[in-house]
Amino acid sequence: MSSLSAVAPKNSIGSTFDIAKIRQDFPILNQSIKGRPLVYLDNAATTQKPQVVIDAISQFYGNSNANVHRGAHSLSDNATELFEHARTKVQGLINAKKSHEIIWTKGTTEAINIIASGLAQSILKPGDEILISAMEHHANIVPWQMAAQRSGAKLVVAPINKQGELNFSAYKKLLNKNTAIVAMTHVSNTLGTINPVKEIVQLAKQVGAITVIDGAQAIAHSTVDVQQLDCDFYVFSGHKLFGPTGIGVLYGKEQRLEQLPPFQTGGEMIKTVSFQQATWNELPYKFEAGTPNIAGAVGLGAAIDYFNSIDRVGAMRHEQRLLDHCLVLAEGMDDIELYGTAKNKTAIVSFLLGDAHPSDVGTLLNQQGVAVRTGHHCTMPLMNELGIAGTVRASFSLYNTEEEVAILFAALTKVKSFL
């Protein structure tokens, strides 16, 4: 399973995935909201953290805190080792060829800004086209708008069909010799659609385009192999992978990163500085100006260890079962309109309940202990395409249960009776 394009089969024979045990790993789940057990269904916004991640961050500050790469004392050496070891864990997670192809960022948003800004300065020229899709998060739209404005390039949008899938034949037709960049999401945060990124990359390469894949919603629900995908860049946020906020990853092929100018300048990212000029440090440090988020990297390393320690295939099957259960219950309920019914999708369920305003539904669900997100989900252009202002979104993670799916729908039945 190199990408999400192959959804896991549905039987669980041989699975060692133990949901009861998994839930015990996440202390936050064991609490009440408004007198009801918390049902956390906002995992596309951020995932909860297992105790091992919380402990790793606490132990770092308790035992190992120092700045990195300064080397004059043992604590600093220790912190540097932990920090760089976390980088190799990311390298292993996504099967990057080299650890210096892993750049620490604040998250997906910063990673895309680094790429878009660098490409605007270095390769984009008037007449070039940047091809995105209609289902992108604002983080994979606005940086490209800025890059287009700065360089004279044009932003082109590949359409989607009624199910919320990329219109692949339209995508193929839009690719041409002017396509300089293809920037697409692996999984839609609003619709759950899994895009065929391997094919998207292959076709983009035929016209010589640079490929940027937004993996924010894919990384915790799949096995990502950047060498197999053969993309130039792949980005994601630690906090959507059971890690802390404020840390994320920019993967880039070595040669692409070498060509890209730095985004921020200052300490750490230089080789030499005079009052007249500066030269850049080697990869990955060229992109890591200033003191990095050391504890964040260590926390993400612990999250990756955790993720690797569980039965990942079993977890994917479990999430697909939750999705199936949701879809069956939604079908049995009048007044629910689903948005995003792709054949290949993750457990993200966006919907409207009759004429009810999504935020009213969200508030009434919260009264019953159910946490969802409502609104445009940072995909306003997609909402325009769908002809709506927003949706209610329930997004699942491996620690959610079938019972929680049932609670969501029982709560929705109650919401209907209130409205």
Ligand code: 7TS
């Ligand atoms: N790209 C996608 C596909 C996303 O889902 C998100 C965040 C981002 C980029 C930005 O990630 P960040 O960590 O830099 O903020 N998505 C959501 C969401 O769906 N609800 O809250 C954040």
